[in-house]
Amino acid sequence: xxxxxxxxxxxxxxxxxxxxxxxxxxxxxxxxxxxxxxxxxxxxxxxxxxxxxxxxxxxxxxxxxxxxxxxxxxxxxxxxxxxxxxxxxxxxxxxxxxxxxxxxxxxxxxxxxxxxxxxxxxxxxxxxxxxxxxxxxxxxxxxxxxxxxxxxxxxxxxxxxxxxxxxxxxxxxxxxxxxxxxxxxxxxxxxxxxxxxxxxxxxxxxxxxxxxxx
Ligand code: SAH
Numbered sequence: 001x002x003x004x005x006x007x008x009x010x011x012x013x014x015x016x017x018x019x020x021x022x023x024x025x026x027x028x029x030x031x032x033x034x035x036x037x038x039x040x041x042x043x044x045x046x047x048x049x050x051x052x053x054x055x056x057x058x059x060x061x062x063x064x065x066x067x068x069x070x071x072x073x074x075x076x077x078x079x080x081x082x083x084x085x086x087x088x089x090x091x092x093x094x095x096x097x098x099x100x101x102x103x104x105x106x107x108x109x110x111x112x113x114x115x116x117x118x119x120x121x122x123x124x125x126x127x128x129x130x131x132x133x134x135x136x137x138x139x140x141x142x143x144x145x146x147x148x149x150x151x152x153x154x155x156x157x158x159x160x161x162x163x164x165x166x167x168x169x170x171x172x173x174x175x176x177x178x179x180x181x182x183x184x185x186x187x188x189x190x191x192x193x194x195x196x197x198x199x200x201x202x203x204x205x206x207x208x209x210x211x212x213x214x
Contacts, residue, residue, distance in 0.1 A: 001030070001031055001033055002030065002033050002034075002035075002047065003033075007047050008030065008047075010047065011029075011030075011047040011063065012026060012029075012030060014049045014063070014064060015029060015063065015064060015067045018049075018064035018067060018068065019068065019071075020064070020067035020068060020071050021071075022070075022071045024098060025067060025070050025071045025094075025098070026067075027097075028070070028094045028097040028098055029063065029066070029067055029070075029094055031097060032090065032093045032094050032097065033046075034046045034047060034060075034063065034090060035047075036093075036118055036121075036122065037054075037060055037088040037089055037090040037093070037118060038052050038054070038060055038088065039052070039053070039054065039055075047063070049062050049063055049064050050062050051065075054087060054088045054111070055108070055110050055111060055114065056108040056110055056111055056211070058087050058108070058111065058204055059087070059204060060087055060088040060090050061087070061090070061091065061150060061203075065183075065201060066090065066091050066094065068183070068198070068199070069091070069148060069150075069171050069183065070091070070094055070095065070098070070148075072169075072171050072183075072185050072198055073095075073146050073148055073169055073171050074146075074169055075095060075098040075099050075145075075146055076099075076145070077098070077099070077100060078100050078145075079098075079099040079100060079101075079145035079146050080099070080100060080101045080103070080141070080144050080145050080146075081095050081099045081101070081102045081103070081144060081145065081146040081147070081148065082102075082103050082104075082105070082137065082138055082141070082142075082144040082146070082147045082148070082160075082163070083095060083102060083103070083104040083105070083147075083148050083149075083150065084104075084105055084134030084135075084137075084147070084148070084149040084150065084151065084160070084206070085104075085105075085106065085134060085149060085150035085151040085204075085206070086104040086105065086106035086111055086112060086115050086129055087106070087111060087115075087150060088111075088114075088115065088118075089104070089114070089115030089118050089119060089127075089129070091148070091150055092104040092115070092119075092127050092129070093118075093119065093122065093124060093127070095127075095148070096119075096124050096126050096127050099126075099145075099146070100126065101126050101128075102126060102127045102128070103127075103128050103130065103138050103141050103144075104127060104128070104129050104130070105129075105130045105131075105132045105133075105134040105138055106129065106130075106131060106132075106134070107131070107132070107133055107134070107207060107209065107210045107211055108131075108210075108211050109131050109210070109211065109212045112129050112130070112131045115129050116129045131210055131212075132210060133208060133209055133210055134149070134151075134206070135153070135157045135159065135160075135206055135208060136157070136159045137157070137159040137160045137162075137163040138163070139159075139163070142162075142163035143163050143164060143165040143168070144163055144164060144165060144168060145165055145167075145168050145169075146168060146169050146170070147160055147163065147164055147168070147169075147170040147171075147172075148170070148171045148172075149170070149171070149172040149173070149206065150173075150203065151173070151203055151204050151205060151206040151207070152172075152173040152174065152175055152176075152181045152201075152203040152204070152205055152206060153172070153173075153174060153205070153206040154174065154175070154176065155174060156170065156172050156174065156184075156186060157206075160172075161186070161188070161193065164186075164188045165188065166188050166189065166190050167188065167189070168187075168188045169185060169186070169187055169188075170185070170186040170188075171183065171184070171185055171186075171198075172184060172186070173201045173203045180200050180202075181200065181201050181202060181203060182197050182198070182199070182200060182201070183197075183198040183199050183200070183201045184196065184197055184198060185198055
């Protein structure tokens with residue numbers, strides 16, 4: 001929970017202004033304190049609407065983008081969700097309040113380690129964090145009701161499309177990393193896939209393989 005009432009009000013105001021109106025999403029974002037997920041050096045910027053650097057040259061996304069993606073995902077309480085790109089763990093922590101179970105995969109072992117520690121400290125018990133190349137999804141837990149990808153790829157990876165349930169939704173930024181990317185929403189129906197453009201975004205690229213660090 002964000003302690004300072006003024007900061008909390010400003011934070012929630014910026015989310016509403018960006019079009020986040022879903023009460024459950026706003027409530028979850030109020031309950032998960034972003035300060036827990038940013039480096040202490042940036043504590044003062046924790047509630048600013050800006051991405052911030054985390055370990056391994058990666059970034060924690062900007063809160064309004066997290067809100068827009070979470071809202072577009074339309075998570076239901078019984079859902080099993082896959083997140084590709086754990087990063088700081090912030091997005092996963094928000095999803096953990098909305099879904100039954102969250103699987104989050106990350107290619108940097110240090111980020112997996114850090115996020116796991118934070119989830120433990122915050123007593124979040126329905127997130128499983130896994131070191132793997134999320135481009136292949138997570139076959140052993142598939143299919144998923146919802147999939148959220150927080151790194152950009154040229155096209156939605158076919159493994160992810162196939163691991164989505166019929167009736168499921170996937171949110172993913174697509175496009176080259178140095179160009180404008182588009183956030184898209186993919187709904188899987190019994191007739192195929194429906195694609196919807198949401199808005200331009202900028203994410204770090206989805207990179208193949210995994211990295212082990214000390
Ligand atoms: N959702 C995060 C922000 C993600 S930044 C948060 O809430 O903080 C994108 C993350 O995707 C980075 O940590 C990066 O290492 C990871 N990533 C990139 N390619 C990946 C891949 N193929 N598999 C898993 N994770 C990947």
